Structure formats: C-alpha cells, structure tokens
Amino acid sequence: AQRVTQPEKLLSVFKGAPVELKCNYSYSGSPELFWYVQYSRQRLQLLLRHISRESIKGFTADLNKGETSFHLKKPFAQEEDSAMYYCALRGGYKLIFGSGTRLLVRP
Amino acid sequence: EPEVTQTPSHQVTQMGQEVILRCVPISNHLYFYWYRQILGQKVEFLVSFYNNEISEKSEIFDDQFSVERPDGSNFTLKIRSTKLEDSAMYFCASRTDSNTGELFFGEGSRLTVL
Numbered sequence: 001a002q003r004v005t006q007p008e009k010l011l012s013v014f015k016g017a018p019v020e021l022k023c024n025y026s027y028s029g030s031p032e033l034f035w036y037v038q039y040s041r042q043r044l045q046l047l048l049r050h051i052s053r054e055s056i057k058g059f060t061a062d063l064n065k066g067e068t069s070f071h072l073k074k075p076f077a078q079e080e081d082s083a084m085y086y087c088a089l090r091g092g093y094k095l096i097f098g099s100g101t102r103l104l105v106r107p
Numbered sequence: 108e109p110e111v112t113q114t115p116s117h118q119v120t121q122m123g124q125e126v127i128l129r130c131v132p133i134s135n136h137l138y139f140y141w142y143r144q145i146l147g148q149k150v151e152f153l154v155s156f157y158n159n160e161i162s163e164k165s166e167i168f169d170d171q172f173s174v175e176r177p178d179g180s181n182f183t184l185k186i187r188s189t190k191l192e193d194s195a196m197y198f199c200a201s202r203t204d205s206n207t208g209e210l211f212f213g214e215g216s217r218l219t220v221l
Contacts, residue, residue, distance in 0.1 A: 043111075044150070044198065044212040086150060093138065093163050095210055099149040 002027050002091040006098035013077050014106050021072040021101045023061075023087030032090035033070040035061055036097070039083045047072075047085070057081070077105045109133045113199050113213035120220055123188055128216045130182045130199030139182045140200040140210065141174065143167070150198065156182065189220045 003026040013019055025031055035047040048056045050063040050070060061072045070087060082105045088095040112131045120126050132139050141153040154164045156174055173185045182201075186193055199213040 043214045044200075046209045049209070093155045093157070094140065094152045096152065097142075097150040 002089060002096050004087050004089045004096055004098035006085075006087055006101050008101045009099070010102045010104065012104045012106065015079055016076050019072075019074045019077045019081070019103065019105075021085050021087075021103065023070045023072065023098060025068050025070060025087075025089050027068075027089055027091070031063070031065075033061075033063060034088040034090070034095065035059070035070075035072050036086045036088055037083050038086070044086070077103075079105045079107055081105050111199055111201055111211050111213035113197075113216050115216055116214065117217045118219070120189055120218070122191060122220055126186045126189055126193075126218060128184045128186075128197050128199075128218070130184070130213055131180050132182055132199065132201030133211055134180070135203065136201035136211070137204045138162075138202045139174075139176070140202075141184045142198040142200065142212075143195045144198065144215075145192075145195040153184075153197075186218075189218075191220050194218055194220045 005024045007022055033050045036044050037047045038044045048054055048061060059072055059074045061070050063070050082103055084100050084102050086100045087098040111133055114129045118126060139156040142150050143153055144150045152165050154168045154174055155162045171187050175183050196215045196217050198215045200210045202210050
C-alpha cells in the first residue's frame with residue numbers, strides 16, 4: 001500500500017532551535033517524495049523535492065530508503081517558518097499526502 | 108506569476124443540492140487534479156484528469172462526483188445530491204507534462220453542506 005505517515009500533529013519550538021519534522025512512507029518501488037508547506041491563509045506550495053537535493057529557506061530533507069523516511073530539517077528555526085507542513089509521495093499520476101504537521105516557532 | 112484560481116472561495120448549500128466548483132488551471136499545464144480536505148484531516152486525492160479524460164480516481168470519487176473541462180480554460184468538479192459529509196475544502200491543482208512536474212494548487216473552495 002502507498003502511504004505517508006507524519007506522526008506529529010504539532011511541533012512547537014523556540015526561535016533558533018533545530019527542527020525536525022518526521023515523515024515515513026510505504027511504497028513498493030523507487031519513491032519520489034516532496035515536502036509541501038501551507039502558510040496561514042495561503043495556498044499549498046512546494047517546499048522541496050528529494051530528487052533536487054536542494055536547500056530551500058534553510059530546510060533540507062534526505063531520503064533514507066533503509067528507514068523509509070524523508071524527514072525535514074532546519075538547524076535554526078525562524079518565526080516565519082510557522083506553517084503546516086505536508087510530506088507527499090508520488091504514486092502514479094497523483095500525490096499522496098500525509099496528515100500534516102503544524103510547526104509553531106515561538107519567539 | 109501564473110496561479111491556479113478557484114471559485115467560489117466559500118459555498119454554503121443545503122443537503123441534497125448540486126454544487127459546481129470551478130477552477131482555472133495554469134494555462135500551459137496538462138494534468139489537472141481535485142483534492143479534498145475535511146476539517147482536521149489529511150489532504151485526500153479525488154481525481155486526476157489528462158487529455159480530456161479521467162486518468163485516475165480514488166474510492167471517494169464515486170458516481171456522486173464528476174469532472175469536466177468544458178472549454179480550454181475551466182476545470183469543474185460537480186457534486187450531485189450533496190451530503191453533510193461532503194463539507195470540506197476542495198483544492199484544484201495542475202501541473203505540466205514534465206515527469207517531475209510540481210503540483211500547483213489553488214487556494215481552495217470551502218464547501219459547507221447544511
């Protein structure tokens with residue numbers, strides 16, 4: 001079965017603290033994974049994808065096939081990072097989303 | 108920068124009524140999608156549409172739902188005989204034909220069924 005699991009509904013950290021948003025997936029084959037972000041009152045937008053191996057807004061995510069994980073990390077959280085974060089897996093034509101983690105960065 | 112646009116932003120309807128949600132995808136995109144998010148739950152795939160036909164649909168997308176691309180720009184989701192449990196945010200998305208094409212989402216249409 002194709003599935004994405006984000007175990008944390010809410011992650012609250014202080015500004016400047018490291019952040020790790022967890023994502024595990026289930027997929028038979030070579031997975032293609034993404035992180036999408038939804039800031040308050042804005043649309044869902046792509047943050048990063050694993051094939052690009054890029055760092056966006058200081059966030060990185062590494063695909064670990066052994067642990068079937070694609071955790072999102074940032075060494076120093078900023079208040080403007082507060083948002084809903086969704087991990088997504090490409091399955092055929094569509095994206096399969098996790099349930100999302102709300103990141104709250106306190107001043 | 109081009110965006111996916113959705114109308115209406117919020118619709119309130121009575122149970123049993125028909126609803127049409129409209130989307131204008133980005134103009135050079137070829138794949139179109141509808142997703143649904145019930146309050147407090149995950150974003151769920153409903154249907155994908157390519158080359159004027161449904162390419163994939165979920166179990167949620169039963170006979171109550173239909174999609175149409177009536178002209179070169181609009182992409183609609185029709186929900187017949189709405190039920191209370193259809194209350195949700197409905198997101199339209201589109202992407203190019205690229206194999207690693209990013210999905211671009213609209214801001215969503217909130218449907219409230221009373």
